[in-house]
Amino acid sequence: MNLLVRLGRLCVDSLRVPLGAPLRHASLVRMLVQREIAARTSGTLLGKLWPLVQPGLQVLGFWFMFGVVYDAGSRGGPSFLQYLMLGMLPWLCLSEVLSRSTGLFREFSVLFARSPFPLEVLPSVMLVIPGIVYGTALVLTTLWMLGVVAALKAVVVIPLLLLWCLPLLLLCAVIGLFVRDFGQVLPFLLTLLMYVTPILYFPDLLPAKARAWMWLNPLADWMAVIHAGLTDAVMPFNSLWRLLGIWLLLLVPSWLLYRRTLLHVRELL
Amino acid sequence: MREPIIRLDGVSKSYRSYARDIDRVLEILTGKARHQSFNALEPLTLSVAKGEVIGVVGKNGAGKSTLLKLLAGTVQTSTGSLSIHGRVSAILELGASFHPEMSGHDNVYLTCAIQGLTRPETDEAYEAIVAFAGIPDFMQRPVKTYSSGMLMRLAFSIATHVNPDILIIDEALSVGDGVFARRSFDRIMEFRNAGKTIFFCSHSLYQVEALCDRVLWLDQGRIKGEGAPARVITAYSEFLQRQSAITAPAPQAAASSSEAAPVPAASTNTSVPRVIEVNVRVDGRLAKVHTLQSCENLVEVTVNFWAPAHLPMPTVGVVILGGDGRYVASAGTLNDGINLRTGADHSGSVVLQFPDFPLLKGCYVLEVYLLCERGLHIYERVRQVAELNVEQRSLELGIVSLAHQWLSH
Numbered sequence: 001m002n003l004l005v006r007l008g009r010l011c012v013d014s015l016r017v018p019l020g021a022p023l024r025h026a027s028l029v030r031m032l033v034q035r036e037i038a039a040r041t042s043g044t045l046l047g048k049l050w051p052l053v054q055p056g057l058q059v060l061g062f063w064f065m066f067g068v069v070y071d072a073g074s075r076g077g078p079s080f081l082q083y084l085m086l087g088m089l090p091w092l093c094l095s096e097v098l099s100r101s102t103g104l105f106r107e108f109s110v111l112f113a114r115s116p117f118p119l120e121v122l123p124s125v126m127l128v129i130p131g132i133v134y135g136t137a138l139v140l141t142t143l144w145m146l147g148v149v150a151a152l153k154a155v156v157v158i159p160l161l162l163l164w165c166l167p168l169l170l171l172c173a174v175i176g177l178f179v180r181d182f183g184q185v186l187p188f189l190l191t192l193l194m195y196v197t198p199i200l201y202f203p204d205l206l207p208a209k210a211r212a213w214m215w216l217n218p219l220a221d222w223m224a225v226i227h228a229g230l231t232d233a234v235m236p237f238n239s240l241w242r243l244l245g246i247w248l249l250l251l252v253p254s255w256l257l258y259r260r261t262l263l264h265v266r267e268l269l
Numbered sequence: 270m271r272e273p274i275i276r277l278d279g280v281s282k283s284y285r286s287y288a289r290d291i292d293r294v295l296e297i298l299t300g301k302a303r304h305q306s307f308n309a310l311e312p313l314t315l316s317v318a319k320g321e322v323i324g325v326v327g328k329n330g331a332g333k334s335t336l337l338k339l340l341a342g343t344v345q346t347s348t349g350s351l352s353i354h355g356r357v358s359a360i361l362e363l364g365a366s367f368h369p370e371m372s373g374h375d376n377v378y379l380t381c382a383i384q385g386l387t388r389p390e391t392d393e394a395y396e397a398i399v400a401f402a403g404i405p406d407f408m409q410r411p412v413k414t415y416s417s418g419m420l421m422r423l424a425f426s427i428a429t430h431v432n433p434d435i436l437i438i439d440e441a442l443s444v445g446d447g448v449f450a451r452r453s454f455d456r457i458m459e460f461r462n463a464g465k466t467i468f469f470c471s472h473s474l475y476q477v478e479a480l481c482d483r484v485l486w487l488d489q490g491r492i493k494g495e496g497a498p499a500r501v502i503t504a505y506s507e508f509l510q511r512q513s514a515i516t517a518p519a520p521q522a523a524a525s526s527s528e529a530a531p532v533p534a535a536s537t538n539t540s541v542p543r544v545i546e547v548n549v550r551v552d553g554r555l556a557k558v559h560t561l562q563s564c565e566n567l568v569e570v571t572v573n574f575w576a577p578a579h580l581p582m583p584t585v586g587v588v589i590l591g592g593d594g595r596y597v598a599s600a601g602t603l604n605d606g607i608n609l610r611t612g613a614d615h616s617g618s619v620v621l622q623f624p625d626f627p628l629l630k631g632c633y634v635l636e637v638y639l640l641c642e643r644g645l646h647i648y649e650r651v652r653q654v655a656e657l658n659v660e661q662r663s664l665e666l667g668i669v670s671l672a673h674q675w676l677s678h
Binding site: 025026027028030031032035038039110111112113114115116117118174178257260261263264266267268 | 284285290293294296297298300341342343344345357359362365366368369370371375378379380381382383384385386387388391
């Protein structure tokens with residue numbers, strides 16, 4: 001019983017501490033986010049609009065390539081362009097969060113090494129900008145392609161995806177702290193993962209043998225859930241339960257590791 | 270007992286060291302300790318009331334800085350519980366949280382946010398911070414372009430404008446030099462007068478005793494003494510003297526060939542009081558190195574100084590150090606109730622006389638201090654003003670010949 005209570009408490013803490021940090025340290029999180037936007041856009045003509053313009057340009061590029069040049073047809077189902085957009089934007093969001101998370105501690109070390117900087121805000125700082133940028137891009141793209149009802153459903157997609165990838169973010173941050181090579185390898189691994197996930201192609205184009213192994217790829221589950229959620233397709237509950245299971249399985253261990261690592265971070269950097 | 274604002278209950282701090290890097294990773298993964306600990310602070314229980322000024326003394330490595338860092342939140346406790354009710358601001362490693370690429374303006378907002386201030390609160394404090402730091406023209410430039418003095422001024426200004434309930438000061442009651450040093454000292458005194466809680470760690474026992482309500486003496490991470498400043502400082506001084514008797518440094522001779530004491534370069538600042546010249550005469554003879562007879566000669570120390578009109582009149586202190594570096598005697602105009610005066614050119618002079626110089630045989634060195642009106646803030650310290658080599662005809666023992674009389678019945 002005690003073990004269950006402890007586990008429950010850890011589960012709550014693993015969400016309450018990192019996700020509650022923006023509320024407890026609202027000014028600091030806003031400051032860090034503004035700093036990051038300024039660092040990315042200072043000296044540019046469009047300034048703070050760039051973070052939103054960039055995914056917009058990506059969407060336009062995909063539209064031109066697959067909607068105009070290749071004129072990828074609908075094959076009786078959703079158009080390929082629509083399929084690509086609804087999968088690609090969440091993927092880009094996830095990819096950006098995980099890639100950056102490997103350098104989470106080093107990026108901010110100058111701020112916390114010798115000051116009472118609250119380390120628990122760091123994960124949320126990583127999530128805010130991709131959340132706003134790709135969340136907005138996905139909602140607008142869905143509105144353009146599928147209408148208002150689907151766009152309203154799209155509002156929750158990126159927040160749910162980010163919530164799901166929180167344990168992965170914590171793990172990547174811990175591994176990236178101790179194994180610096182991980183930061184170099186991860187983008188390559190993510191690219192590989194993108195190719196084995198039905199993002200750039202319909203899932204039924206995969207050979208039957210490969211399709212049988214797709215249950216091992218949670219990203220494939222995410223794609224299935226997103227597409228079903230935003231269109232009228234049947235929700236693949238197996239995928240949904242698998243995602244929930246993986247999330248629950250990783251949540252406490254990743255939080256424990258991250259929490260233990262926090263005790264060492266100031267000594268290490 | 271007033272309301273406690275800080276409570277430490279068995280708080281300790283130990284630093285880890287690992288034989289191999291992988292041991293740290295394995296410790297994190299398994300939760301099983303694989304490190305060796307160095308205890309910087311042994312379990313400490315302490316309660317501090319609101320408005321108390323606590324002095325922390327101890328030798329290097331005693332755990333003073335670790336204690337202050339724990340209170341400031343820059344290191345975490347290893348064991349025990351630490352509860353602090355109120356906002357803490359620390360004058361420890363000034364500018365440590367500054368981001369070099371960000372402007373001074375953004376760093377003000379960032380540091381205030383780290384301290385827990387909201388945006389409107391920072392907006393309210395911003396003008397005062399910039400005005401106090403005195404660098405309004407540089408606020409939009411990245412702090413990496415600041416001089417170390419500018420960085421320190423901005424950091425001090427932020428630390429003292431975030432409306433802290435608890436102020437932590439490591440070593441100095443003022444920062445910077447010249448006018449800013451005086452202003453920073455006044456700012457800290459404002460906190461004391463406003464009834465804020467202050468933790469003050471210093472090697473200057475005089476300042477600790479003059480400023481604090483209670484003193485904590487740390488040694489090898491443990492409390493060795495705690496209580497009224499006079500009692501703890503006396504015990505600590507005796508401890509230091511016992512230590513220095515073992516490792517006493519050789520007395521340094523007043524090497525300069527000039528007869529007047531050299532004035533340090535800092536004294537070229539014309540906005541704060543400064544020492545112009547110090548002369549030491551024995552029976553009217555001016556020299557840097559004197560040989561005199563105990564209880565026979567008149568020793569005169571003349572301090573010429575300059576003091577601007579916009580600041581309160583400074584005070585002067587003269588300290589006599591023994592060959593082992595310990596304080597043998599001192600005299601101060603503040604303590605003796607002497608009010609200094611200056612002329613139309615803002616310069617003044619004061620003479621301290623020791624008739625029948627009562628110290629017994631030995632080598633002594635004189636130091637002169639020019640201090641603020643409270644005798645706490647040091648405008649200028651002139652070391653090794655003169656060397657007095659005292660010889661003795663009598664057979665008295667010790668270091669001083671006390672005025673005395675015998676009554677025979």
